[in-house]
Amino acid sequence: MPSHARKPFTEPTVEPHVAPHVEPLEAPTDTSTQPRAAAAGTTGTSTRPRQGTPDTDSPARPPQGTPAPGPLERERAHLAASRAALKAMRHDVEALDISDVTGNWVNAKILAGEIEARIKALADLAGTPLFFGRLDYLHAPGGDLAEGAAGESFYIGRRHVHDAVGDPMVIDWRAPVSQPFYRASRAEPMDVRLRRRFGYTGGELTAYEDEHLSDAAEADTSSKLLQAEIERPRVGPMRDIVATIQPEQDEIVRADVSGSVCVQGAPGTGKTAVGLHRVAYLLYAHRERLARTGTLVIGPNASFLQYIEQVLPALGELHVKQATVDDLVAHVPIRGTDSAQAARIKGDARMAQVLRRAVRSGIRMPKEPVVVVRGSRRWRVPAYELEEIVREMADRDIRYGAAREALPQRIAHAVLVRMEQAGEAPDDRVQDAVARNAAVKAAVKECWPPVDPAKLVLRLLSEPEFMTSCAQGLLSPEEQREILWAKPARGLASAKWSAADAVLVDEAQDLVQRTGSLGHVVLDEAQDLSPMQYRAVGRRCSTGSATILGDLAQGTTPWATATWAEALSHLGKPEARIEELTRGFRVPREVIAYASRLLPSIAPDLAPATSVRESPGALFVRPVAAEELDEAVVAACRESLGNEGSIGLIAADPRVPELAAALTAAGLAHLAPGEETSADARLTLVPASLAKGLEYDYVVLDEPAAIVAAEPDARTGLRRLYVALTRAVSGLTVLHSAPLPAELAG
Numbered sequence: 001m002p003s004h005a006r007k008p009f010t011e012p013t014v015e016p017h018v019a020p021h022v023e024p025l026e027a028p029t030d031t032s033t034q035p036r037a038a039a040a041g042t043t044g045t046s047t048r049p050r051q052g053t054p055d056t057d058s059p060a061r062p063p064q065g066t067p068a069p070g071p072l073e074r075e076r077a078h079l080a081a082s083r084a085a086l087k088a089m090r091h092d093v094e095a096l097d098i099s100d101v102t103g104n105w106v107n108a109k110i111l112a113g114e115i116e117a118r119i120k121a122l123a124d125l126a127g128t129p130l131f132f133g134r135l136d137y138l139h140a141p142g143g144d145l146a147e148g149a150a151g152e153s154f155y156i157g158r159r160h161v162h163d164a165v166g167d168p169m170v171i172d173w174r175a176p177v178s179q180p181f182y183r184a185s186r187a188e189p190m191d192v193r194l195r196r197r198f199g200y201t202g203g204e205l206t207a208y209e210d211e212h213l214s215d216a217a218e219a220d221t222s223s224k225l226l227q228a229e230i231e232r233p234r235v236g237p238m239r240d241i242v243a244t245i246q247p248e249q250d251e252i253v254r255a256d257v258s259g260s261v262c263v264q265g266a267p268g269t270g271k272t273a274v275g276l277h278r279v280a281y282l283l284y285a286h287r288e289r290l291a292r293t294g295t296l297v298i299g300p301n302a303s304f305l306q307y308i309e310q311v312l313p314a315l316g317e318l319h320v321k322q323a324t325v326d327d328l329v330a331h332v333p334i335r336g337t338d339s340a341q342a343a344r345i346k347g348d349a350r351m352a353q354v355l356r357r358a359v360r361s362g363i364r365m366p367k368e369p370v371v372v373v374r375g376s377r378r379w380r381v382p383a384y385e386l387e388e389i390v391r392e393m394a395d396r397d398i399r400y401g402a403a404r405e406a407l408p409q410r411i412a413h414a415v416l417v418r419m420e421q422a423g424e425a426p427d428d429r430v431q432d433a434v435a436r437n438a439a440v441k442a443a444v445k446e447c448w449p450p451v452d453p454a455k456l457v458l459r460l461l462s463e464p465e466f467m468t469s470c471a472q473g474l475l476s477p478e479e480q481r482e483i484l485w486a487k488p489a490r491g492l493a494s495a496k497w498s499a500a501d502a503v504l505v506d507e508a509q510d511l512v513q514r515t516g517s518l519g520h521v522v523l524d525e526a527q528d529l530s531p532m533q534y535r536a537v538g539r540r541c542s543t544g545s546a547t548i549l550g551d552l553a554q555g556t557t558p559w560a561t562a563t564w565a566e567a568l569s570h571l572g573k574p575e576a577r578i579e580e581l582t583r584g585f586r587v588p589r590e591v592i593a594y595a596s597r598l599l600p601s602i603a604p605d606l607a608p609a610t611s612v613r614e615s616p617g618a619l620f621v622r623p624v625a626a627e628e629l630d631e632a633v634v635a636a637c638r639e640s641l642g643n644e645g646s647i648g649l650i651a652a653d654p655r656v657p658e659l660a661a662a663l664t665a666a667g668l669a670h671l672a673p674g675e676e677t678s679a680d681a682r683l684t685l686v687p688a689s690l691a692k693g694l695e696y697d698y699v700v701l702d703e704p705a706a707i708v709a710a711e712p713d714a715r716t717g718l719r720r721l722y723v724a725l726t727r728a729v730s731g732l733t734v735l736h737s738a739p740l741p742a743e744l745a746g
């Protein structure tokens with residue numbers, strides 16, 4: 001997934017190979033049904049449109065002497081009317097007088113905050129068109145579908161806008177009535193007579209394109225507006241794709257909230273975009289429920305989250321939390337690192353069993369009776385009866401902490417039974433008092449001691465005997481040795497916790513006390529998670545649903561996901577539907593074809609991506625002499641800088657210092673990933689280990705063999721190379737002095 005490597009440094013512009021203005025495919029003679037708010041009183045019958053003068057940057061003008069405005073003029077009028085309606089909606093909210101309805105200061109504050117948020121949500125953002133499409137239905141949706149029922153038209157945009165009497169001017173893209181905008185086809189027109197797409201230039205409505213879906217005689221044409229939008233350079237932070245969501249993407253975006261969906265998708269197929277739009281859709285469709293339970297987007301690192309953070313607000317959703325898996329499990333400060341082998345074992349699902357044993361290791365069968373003294377009487381519960389209670393608690397599948405809370409009441413109940421047998425009539429208050437009795441508390445502490453999750457994991461990783469007692473039969477002696485800390489920690493404060501240790505603490509925490517579940521979780525770049533990390537995420541959506549996004553071919557951790565079925569079972573969502581996206585939007589044709597040569601070696605079961613990009617992309621593979629490599633790389637960067645947009649120089653991590661020096665010596669300023677690009681600094685030097693998720697207009701790739709060699713094994717090396725090869729939006733230049741990996745030489 002892209003990260004924020006492509007920060008804004010220039011207004012998004014259309015590259016020279018893309019037509020700067022898109023012409024309407026159809027004649028601007030608009031004989032269609034008029035949208036009711038736009039052209040009240042205008043009626044029209046559907047006829048075949050004539051070929052006409054194109055609407056280009058200069059809008060269609062009515063021929064001299066013709067008083068009626070052209071269709072583009074009418075659409076512009078609707079745009080202006082919608083903007084005015086939005087302004088009026090905002091004014092209405094601004095004019096709200098809350099002095100009468102707020103009884104106290106706190107209520108007034110809350111209400112004022114809500115009003116402020118609403119005013120913000122109703123802002124008319126310059127450069128963000130209020131609508132991007134229009135649907136003319138053959139019949140009124142939901143109404144009588146009999147021939148002759150009146151059709152209706154709807155403008156589709158990012159939010160609802162209504163006029164003074166409540167009639168819709170613009171319909172939210174997420175509303176059911178908008179769905180055919182994304183899904184209707186000539187094969188299945190979904191009662192749509194006309195689908196119109198609008199083109200904007202600098203916020204100005206400058207073009208439109210029509211498809212008469214129910215007209216069998218109309219030829220199929222590919223949408224130029226759609227293509228232009230897809231080809232638009234992806235400069236700056238990630239932007240929404242509401243205007244161009246594709247049918248296969250829409251299926252995932254609008255999938256039911258109750259089911260979980262797992263999306264396997266090649267690089268640039270829009271997994272991140274789909275995941276974010278799905279959150280926005282679910283919030284629209286189930287606003288109250290999800291406002292109560294919460295939604296969360298999980299991404300691989302902070303810079304990725306920064307890159308995507310503007311998409312949901314642009315779609316009107318301001319309250320979606322974003323976090324990395326490390327953020328979720330941040331119970332202890334991370335100060336240490338693990339060897340790959342130790343991290344792999346700590347991330348293995350068997351650790352959940354080890355921890356379960358560890359948490360329960362303190363449970364002891366009572367040896368002594370409990371004697372409760374009340375007034376002049378002593379009540380005695382014998383050890384064998386206490387043992388029965390403890391055993392029953394241990395057998396039940398409830399959290400350790402919940403059982404610990406229930407135990408005093410169970411013991412008190414045994415005391416109360418005796419009281420009743422002796423002719424007393426104790427009530428609930430007596431039971432509570434007995435449960436709080438010191439003798440009962442002492443017995444509970446003895447047989448069901450309190451567990452501090454972090455201290456427990458610390459003990460497990462520090463004490464070989466404790467490790468053995470918990471891991472016997474689960475981890476081999478070598479595996480146990482591998483994960484024990486070389487230097488046992490003396491206390492919580494001095495422990496050198498690693499990222500994998502924090503996940504263990506989270507698991508232990510959940511064994512003690514159930515982790516709260518959110519309504520929906522989107523998990524991006526899932527393929528790199530360990531089974532224990534999947535479990536940590538799964539706990540956070542145990543009663544909700546999840547959208548899992550990833551690409552098995554891009555898994556570069558030692559524990560990378562082998563199959564989605566396995567991952568989903570660790571996540572606790574084995575029933576999730578698995579979908580595959582293969583149409584790539586980022587990487588141009590030639591470049592993705594080149595990168596896909598690696599697929600048989602790194603993920604033989606995956607279908608290669610096909611690019612929907614019209615631009616074939618510029619692909620150069622240049623062999624150079626070893627002593628000239630740095631110089632050639634610098635020259636390729638300089639050459640790429642001749643193009644508009646961002647440049648990423650991706651190299652094996654060990655090559656980075658030398659290349660940094662070469663760039664500096666050549667006077668080429670460069671940034672590190674995560675630093676913001678600007679008009680003066682468009683070049684980023686990217687260590688291959690950090691390339692995942694980044695997106696650059698032009699990529700210069702240094703020495704593929706070195707990228708492969710920098711990884712612990714060939715498959716991980718080739719996967720790292722695959723990630724690096726699939727970051728380019730417009731052009732890729734590969735420079736090598738060593739032979740290319742055989743798989744690539746193809």
Ligand SMILES: Nc1ncnc2c1ncn2[C@@H]1O[C@H](COP(=O)(O)OP(=O)(O)OP(=O)(O)O)[C@@H](O)[C@H]1O
Binds near residue numbers: 230266270
């Ligand atoms: N329907 C679409 N219309 C226009 N642009 C799209 C569409 N779908 C995806 N894109 C664009 O394609 C690029 C890649 O999308 P995204 O980052 O979501 O892909 P990804 O599958 O997550 O990629 P990777 O696996 O490489 O991280 C983005 O710039 C995104 O805006």
